[in-house]
Amino acid sequence: MTELENCMETLIRIFHHYAVQDGDAKTLSKKELKKLVETELPSFSKAQNNPKLIDCMMKDLDLNKDDKLDFEEFFPLIAGLSMTCEKMFNLHQKKGKKDMARLDQVITNIVDVFMEYADDEGKKGQLNKEELKKVLEQEIQSPELRGNINADEIEEAMKMLDKNHDGEVNFREFCRCVCDLAKCHYQKKKGKGGKKKKEQEGEAD
Numbered sequence: 001m002t003e004l005e006n007c008m009e010t011l012i013r014i015f016h017h018y019a020v021q022d023g024d025a026k027t028l029s030k031k032e033l034k035k036l037v038e039t040e041l042p043s044f045s046k047a048q049n050n051p052k053l054i055d056c057m058m059k060d061l062d063l064n065k066d067d068k069l070d071f072e073e074f075f076p077l078i079a080g081l082s083m084t085c086e087k088m089f090n091l092h093q094k095k096g097k098k099d100m101a102r103l104d105q106v107i108t109n110i111v112d113v114f115m116e117y118a119d120d121e122g123k124k125g126q127l128n129k130e131e132l133k134k135v136l137e138q139e140i141q142s143p144e145l146r147g148n149i150n151a152d153e154i155e156e157a158m159k160m161l162d163k164n165h166d167g168e169v170n171f172r173e174f175c176r177c178v179c180d181l182a183k184c185h186y187q188k189k190k191g192k193g194g195k196k197k198k199e200q201e202g203e204a205d
Helices: 003-022 030-040 042-048 053-061 071-084 086-094 102-118 129-139 151-161 171-190 195-204
Strands: 027-029 068-070
Touching: 003 027, 003 030, 003 071, 003 102, 003 129, 003 171, 027 030, 030 042, 030 053, 030 102, 042 102, 053 071, 068 071, 071 102, 071 171, 102 129, 102 171, 129 151, 151 171
Parallel strands: none
Antiparallel strands: 027 068
16 A cells, blocks of 8 residues: 555544544534544644634534534544645654654555655656656556546546646645545445535435
């Protein structure tokens, strides 16, 4: 398993570890989200110094307003933190990764992978077509994930990821890609559904 695939797998394990605590393994309650953030994102939690942090996060992430987060609603939190925390690329130089919480490590590793490939030509912040192809070839090994984005179809992959049409993939676009791949991986591992599946089952009844 590559570093990027390991990040996705760890995200799924972390989500499931907290989601299952109230008996519903497919969603996070506010209480479970609070425990996850305090345990897995201690640096972020302390830096915010906001007693209403979890309420604000729940309001922003809970798209269907049922007071729970499924995996698809949860992942934008990680993508958002990654986008705003590129400086975390240097965090492990000051603080060993062994001392970091798991979710801190995942976010740092996502930034780490991007910077490793984006710096091939002595610049940081963008992946050109060849660099993107190298990322896909080396970091996406799972046949299931390759079915969603493939290095052999680099022109199509570039068109799909390059939302601002500048011929390169920036970190925000890269995070969007990781987000989509992680959601696909989660659906295949746990079975498609979450809230949507439950709603369909309810309608069938």
